[in-house]
Amino acid sequence: MNAAELLAPIVGPKNCLIEDADIAPYAVDWRGTYRGTPRAVLRPGSVEEVSAAIRACAAAGLAIVPAGGRTGLCGGAVVQDNGPPAVVISLERLNRIRDVDAKDFSLVAEAGCIIQNVQEAAAAAGRLFPLSWGAQGSAMVGGALSTNAGGIRTIRWGNARDLVLGLEVVLPDGRVLNDLRRVRKDNSGYALRHLFLGGEGTLGIITAAALRLVPALKRVETAFVAVPSPDAALSLLSRMLESGADVIAFELIRKECMQVVERYGLRTRMPMALESPWYVMVEIAAAHPAVPLKEMLEDTLAEAAEAGDCTDAVLAANEDQRAGFWRIREDYPDCQRRNGPYVGTDTAVPVSAVPRFLARVEKELVARWPEGELFMIGHAGDGNIHLGMGAPKGMDYKDWASRAAGLELLVNSIAVEMGGSFSAEHGIGQSKRHAMASLKDPVALDVMRAIKGAIDPDSLMNPGKMLPG
Secondary structure, three states: OOHHHHHHHHHOHHHEEOOHHHHHHHOEOOOOOOEOOOOEEEOOOOHHHHHHHHHHHHHHOOEEEEEOOOOOOOOOOOOOOOOOOEEEEEOOOOOOEEEEEOOOOEEEEEOOOEHHHHHHHHHHOOEEOOOEOOOOOOOEHHHHHHOOOOEOOHHHHOOHHHHEEEEEEEOOOOOEEEEOOOOOOOOOOOOOHHHHOOOOOOOOEEEEEEEEOEEOOOEEEEEEEEEOOHHHHHHHHHHHHOOOOEEEEEEEEEHHHHHHHHHHOOOOOOOOOOOOOEEEEEEEEEOOOOOOHHHHHHHHHHHHHHOOOOOEEEEOOOHHHHHHHHHHHHHHHHHHHHHOOEEEOOEEOOHHHHHHHHHHHHHHHHHHOOOOEEEEEEEHHHOEEEEEEEOOOOOOHHHHHHHOOOHHHHHHHHHHHOOOEOOOOOOOOOOOHHHHHHHOOHHHHHHHHHHHHHHOOOOOEOOOOOOOO
16 A cells, blocks of 8 residues: 555545645755655644544654744755655644633644744734744744744744743654643643654654743834944843843844845845944834833943944834844845855854854854855844855855865854854754764763654654754
């Protein structure tokens, strides 16, 4: 019996995709780096169908690769090329908001809900779901939680795992772990949800989540600031955090990144002449409309300017200008792809170490690859910096990836040496398994393998991802 004959009765023939053209979108990652063809793509419409599909796959010895919005950057939702026979289970039809409780500041959403739709459901109830990043219009809840997504507001509300109260998960044997309780205090044993948050589908498939909401923002002020250095940026951050306002975003951008967006951005307009080596986007907010945010921001920027930590600043005068500021940051990944071949990283270090980290990385990368173009951009407020080098003009990706083969390991090693991480918010997937092997604490790897072996003894859940071979 082939995969279609086995699985179509569970989800219905139209939701069991087997034709090459139908499978193609699920067989490649967002960057086009990883490709792998599944035996079938299943689109279950309920947790019961997910459970039945997993039981059938397990009985047939078929591996299972969960997929959501497929916006990940590490190949985590793609079948491993030359790996075991596998089926993709797409959660896109599990897209209901099951419940919104404004008094409890919580919301229950299925795994296939698009993040932006969750934000809108929260807003309709007068609340805010604060998880936010450029792909929120297509990324889904299950994928965001499975990779512990970060984004621009981690500085204030944390990563995805910090916004989860409970989970519904289908385990590798088809049983459903129903832990959707929305209590804030629960000392009744292991916090099992944390096994699956950031677990990248290697232990089970998240089908729904109880999510924490926060008060809606009644006032928001945003500024684009020119700063002379990362040190100056951190001094500005300290001033902003001490101003009394909630700092909800603090992005550090090197001039070269701004220039790429200026060159390739279709809807972007630079807020100032690009004469500074570094820029900061800062956003502050309040849940009460009477909080004098604008005055707080202006006073803080004036103090920073007097101290030499700010050389120019533009405050968003209206929502359109604020959105324009954010387009610069959000369009950067697409513009970088248009700019040419690029080898990048996703690291985090303690916030205080950001200037030392950037200075050392720049020195070592420029010394080893003087022909490349250095880019640095990231969430400086939480220490997560994305940096890498673009290829010389005329060199294709394959040649540049070969030439700069040691770049990622070098940057990752420096981050870990400084007390940081080689994977800040994008997960491990396929692309960082080598880093797990060389940089992850061996005892931690032993514990992770023990957990994997206990929950998924046949290693059918998303094989070839996260854990080193």
